[in-house]
Amino acid sequence: MIVAELKPLDQITALLNGYRSILLAGCGECVTVCSAGGEKEVQSLAAALRLWYRHRGVAARVHTVVIQRQCEPEFLAEADPLVAKADCVLSLGCGVGVQFLAERHPQIPVFPALDTKFAGGTVEPGWWGERCGLCGDCILHLTGGICPIIRCSKSLLNGPCGGSQGGRCEVNEEIECAWQLIYDRLKGQGRLEELEAILPPKDWSRARDGGPRRVIREDLRP
């Protein structure tokens, strides 16, 4: 899923300066799962904003909606009447949701309430970890199902670097050394000799270095 985090309240209120009818738009997908922009978070941010306005004696209306999937136009349609009544939209979707909403309503400012962090998953309750670098050329079959592109701080394909110690990354004790993990995983599978091969330079043109990407499936096109 795409993992995101709510921006600090003061950053959000700074965005809303001058607007008096605000629509908070949550999303029912990834950001609901990672507790950043679902129904619960939308309601609690709305309550915080109403209080913030009241304290300042500002008459402002804060409306809420949770769109099932902000990254799909057909779901966005449900919110059209509410968006039409607002003078700005604060999206609690990921960066994709913000942009799809903004594309649908080019006349209305759509602001992000979240910082979109990474493609990852739930490690433990309340703990999400990054797992995929979205490089467009998956190599997980070569690295024991552990992605060095995103989990090694230096994206080394022939790691580990000299800074790996005790299974930890030199950048930060909190970070596991991806190459230690890869080593351990392949050792456990009796596949260590695979690590003797030199992985060649990566074709980054398939990642975002090649420019913004798109996927076209002719069989699904209208």
Place this chain on the structure above:
Amino acid sequence: MKAGTRLERLLKAGHFVVTAEIGPPKGASGQEIVNHARLMKGYVDAANLTDNQTAIVRLCSMAAALHVLRAGVEPVMQITCRDRNRIALQSDVLGAASLGIRNILCLTGDHQSFGNHPTSRNVFDLDSIQLLAGLRSMRDERRFMCGEEMRHPPSIFLGAAANPFGDPLEFRLVRLAKKVAAGADFIQTQAIFDLERFRRWMSMVRDAGLHERVYILAGIVPPKSPGALRYMREVPGMSVPEDLIERMRKVPRGRRAEEGVRIAVELIQQLREVEGVRGVHIMAIMWEEVVPEIVSRAGLYPRPQVPEEEPPA
């Protein structure tokens, strides 16, 4: 002969070589580099110019190498993958070779979070192994990394780093073998304080026959104080035995630098006895002026001379 640099000729002739590090300054004056090079001239076979080490912005290693070369000392230019993609890496090496800077040490590079621009972006388009392989193909196959041919390939002697103290220990050897397979002609190790662990690593290196395929230079850092040793012990991938810290701590404050030189000299003498160690690389950063004394006291002065050889056409 791969490139016929002085460093390569000495190693090939079987001499125990001495290189030393010169850290470029955080400013636009090359004077300090020139002073250090003049100081080391005759005491080292080559001087090694770091490339924005610990991710702190400094005068670039190519310009620093040129200062050293002009001062009459052969340079080893460090180049890291942190700040350059494969276009810039190849271009810089071509430029360096055109200036006569022909020993190139290929490094991955310290992460930028350690330096003075932690908000910067890193590159890491290649890792050090891929860089070695790419530069070797430029030299030997006369081809850029993309496969395209070139008219004037760089005549370069390729180095890489190895850390005998990093984890996972068993895999360190595989990684060294990968560097050799990718094209490393010489290796500089991480600073050695833990001789026991280093000897163990070297015996693994010999068992794998790697000491016959690559010249290994042992890293030496003369410690200035017990605090410096303690600091280095905390650096990921470094091993500093407690008794060495204790030894330094017992020395009165005013005589610790002298003790540091003594430790460095002893380390060199012991490392010289380890089969497969072909030289030392002295890293006395911010203390470059001590290098001649260490070299002399280790019995490595004067440096041998070897006849010039034309680089391959």
